[in-house]
Amino acid sequence: MVHDPRHLGPDTMSGAADGHRYVTANQPHHQATCQPGQDLRRKPYALFRIRADAGPVRWR
Incomplete structure (x- = not known):
């Protein structure tokens, strides 16, 4: 869906009613709990908006 060097984790x-998908990339695999006690995340974190031409999934 997305290729971007900032799209880490x-x-x-x-899915939104406007036909886009929104994806956060806050690097959870670089948190101190996943690393040997070091927080290796680098700001800025990102929010990606991707045109999907589809509506949201509605669960019943």
């Missing part, structure tokens, strides 16, 4: 994806 996509965390959450959401």
Whole structure:
């Protein structure tokens, strides 16, 4: 879906009624709990908006 060097550790994806998908990339795999006690995340974190031509998924 997306290729971008800032797209490290996509965390959450959401579909919106505007036909876009929104994906956060906050590098959870670089947190201190996943590394030997060091927080290796680098700011800025990112929010990506991707045109998907689709509506949100509605769960019943």
